[in-house]
Amino acid sequence: MPQPQKDDQGGRLLHLRDGSMRALHASEHVVERGFHDVHLLASLVIGMLLVGFLLVAQWRGNDTVTQTLEGQSDQDLAIIIQELTVENVSLRDEVMRVQARILDAERATVSRTEVLNEATRELNALRLIAGLEAALGPGIIVSISDPDRVLLPQDFVALVHELRTGGAEAIAVNDVRLDARSGFGGGNGRVSVEGQTFSQNYEITAIGASSDLEQALTLPGGLKTTLTTFPGVTVEIEQSDSVTVPAKEAPVLVYGEAVQ
Amino acid sequence: MLVLVLALALGVTLGLLTDIGVPPSMLTYAGVAVLAALDSCISGVRSSLEETFTDRAFVFGFITNTLMAGFIVFIGDRIGVKELYLAAVVAFGVRVFDNLGVVRSIMFRRRGWE
Incomplete structure (x- = not known):
């Protein structure tokens, strides 16, 4: 029986089979120690604890990386770039609109200031003529x-x-x-x-x-x-x-x- | 076996409670380390069923596997073969499934299912 297996599937599988057979043998003849061994249990429990802990930490880290650019696929990156470009253009437009408004406002302020200055000069002249000012x-x-x-x-x-x-x-x-x-x-x-x-x-x-x-x-x-x-x-x-x-x-x- | 599942659940709970996340640059390292740890645990289960378990070998194997996995990823990063971590992933993956198969077959035989 072992001979054809060795030919078909190579040594490793045979070895595995060997191991399991040996284990089977052992479990049949020896009083089952299994998980009652304290050292064994403690080691495995600590190991599993670590595995669980690392798993969660890894999960979290992965969650954050998919939110950053590094973790995105090429297609997603292309879409992001396109969206950013469109947004950029619209923001540029808005900047230009706002700048135009600023210019308008400045012009209005200047003309208002001129009117005000003119009025102030006139008022000063009138106050001088009326004698209200030294x-x-x-x-x-x-x-x-x-x-x-x-x-x-x-x-x-x-x-x-x-x-x-x-x-x-x-x-x-x-x-x-x-x-x-x-x-x-x-x-x-x-x-x-x-x-x-x-x-x-x-x-x-x-x-x-x-x-x-x-x-x-x-x-x-x-x-x-x-x-x-x-x-x-x-x-x-x-x-x-x-x-x-x-x-x-x-x-x-x-x-x-x-x-x- | 139930104790081990409970221990895994406890580990997950601890992780959730401590609010720890692996930084993005360390993700590959930690991922391979998780696989190595998982492999060590399952091979521990296997060796315990085969009566060949020693705690010293288990702890030593656990640590060296994890460190070696990290080292392989590091080397891959350094020499510009970033995919080298795949070697560790494949190796540990194969081992995990092999060991799982052995554990399963031993348990089945013990219960007379096979």
Whole structure:
């Protein structure tokens, strides 16, 4: 019986058969030790424990690797690449759209800023003209001395008129700012303006092109000549690069309203 | 035999409880090591049925098989024949099935089924 097996299937199988036959023999004749041997049982149990543990660890590791690119098949990788390409293109489109929107927004902001700047300039000019802001700039300082108190309010009206004609942007008399509604009053050697009364010494400051302003007053037959013909009156005009004109309080209008 | 199945189940439970995963780069090593351990266990069962079991041989075989398997994979990696681990897989697989066949036939004979 063993001979043909050896010829047919080679030595290994025969050997196996031999082993099993021997085992069979043994189990028949010897009292079965089997799994009752403590060492044997302990070794095998520990071995199986290890196998189970390693199996689970391996299972977990395999799970994670299939989620990474390394573990993917070529077809899957191709699909992933295609998906990523499509996504890439759409993201690029979105980036371009967003950039266009940013440009639009920037342009809008710039134009809004320009409008705002323009409005601010306008407002500043209006506040300057209305006298709500102190003004600083080149101009002239006119010092008038009238020890004999001969000057009349009309003389100051004429003076202010001349200065305005000369292009004055802001005018103050003894640090009292004049605006569109200011008027001169008084008499008997006193001059009152904006509720304050002055006499004898006057200092008029005006902001504008200083040489033009000076010329407006010193023209032949102009106001300076006229004023200095009064007894005791002296007029001194000084050009300055930096003249300060103070602000006045905002007017409270009772009757008038702006027509929209 | 039931004890061994229970031990395997306990090992699996332990693995599940400890939340350990093999890092991807070590997967092949651990896989071959698992096969080697499984082979050692089954050949242990076989030798116990054949009355040739010694614990020393079993433990030694268990360790050397596992280490050798890892070494073969390592060599394969180093010399650029990554498929060398297949040699270990085939060897252990054949051994596992051989031993399983022997164990089965011994048990069948003992119970008079064959």
